[in-house]
Amino acid sequence: MVHCETPSGTLNGLKELARAIKSEGKLLIVDAVSSIGGVEIDVKWGGVDILIGGSQKVLNLPSGLTILAVSDEAWEAWRESITGGFYLNIRLWRDVMEKMEFPYTHSEPLINGLLESLKIIREEGLNNVYMRHRAVAQGVVRAVEAMNLKLVPESEVFSSPTVTAFYVPNGLSDIKVIETARRYGVFIAGSWGGPLKGKVLRIGHMGGYTASLNIMANAS
Structure with missing residues (x-):
């Protein structure tokens, strides 16, 4: 699995x-x-x-x-x-x-x-690392929800602390969103294979760089 x-x-x-x-x-x-x-x-x-x-x-x-x-x-x-x-x-x-x-x-x-x-x-500390990933993931999920976008997992309970996936808004192309974001130095991934290809965008939030994201989230 x-x-x-x-x-x-x-x-x-x-x-x-x-x-x-x-x-x-x-x-x-x-x-x-x-x-x-x-x-x-x-x-x-x-x-x-x-x-x-x-x-x-x-x-x-x-x-x-x-x-x-x-x-x-x-x-x-x-x-x-x-x-x-x-x-x-x-x-x-x-x-x-x-x-x-x-x-x-x-x-x-x-x-x-x-x-x-x-x-x-x-x-x-392992517990701090796990908590940091969960905190950043929750921040990303809240931002996705604030834009009225739909998470791919049916429930947030099943959302990963290391990556957030959401459906592309109606009327937009995943490739167009990815290319536009990249012009501003932001890398967003699409999905691949099966029924999700072309319909899903993903934001990765894993590893040490999420420490700075967590600090920014707490500051805001």
């Missing part, structure tokens, strides 16, 4: 879905690329077998790093798997992790950047 479904600005109920999936005896793989670092995800309570994160969203780094959390149950399933492969074979990584002897050359700048990003998050 996808935790934060960015094309629609939806944050799926991870605990509820995990509980239902695990009741069926299935493994749960979660794409948390657009939520990890900005939304609370506690894998210790169980239910998530593989959590996949990335460096290029909330963690404020270029793309290129994958962050994985793997449950014991998932490792056992991997042991029993007959799937081949070498470069993307996660079992090779587990065999060498404890010895800190990695099978491939890392990107040292990205690793150092990740350490610095995590240091900044830790200094701010």
